Amino acid sequence: MRKIEAVIRPEKLDDVRKAIEAVGYPGITITEAEGHGKQKGVVQQWRGETYRVEFLPKIKLEIIVGDADVEQIVQAIIKAAKTGSVGDGKIFVSDVRDVIKIRTGERGDAAL
Secondary structure, three states, rough: EEEEEEEEEEHHHHHHHHHHHHHOOOOOEEEEEEEEOOOOEEEEEOEEEEEOOOOOOEEEEEEEEEEHHEEEEEEEHHHHOOOOOOHHHHHHHHOOOOEOOOOOOOOOHHHO
């Protein structure tokens, strides 16, 4: 099993959610987040004053999938989240040792 974590633009959440559901994974955890990458935020103007926004709003998605489904989910996220501009986000894939469904006690793939 693998955990896919994706940090995306907030405006891309609906597109990514639909893309993930289209490939058969309705289960997803979403967290609002703030951060920056190499660009270190953005410079904006308001009422003639320039100011720096260092932490930009982001959405963090977490999905636990079977090993065979990782690439399909990753490609769906990329296709739905990509704008081609700085700040599109990142995807992290890591191993999951075990999953336990609290309601039934099922473990492993059966708990997904």
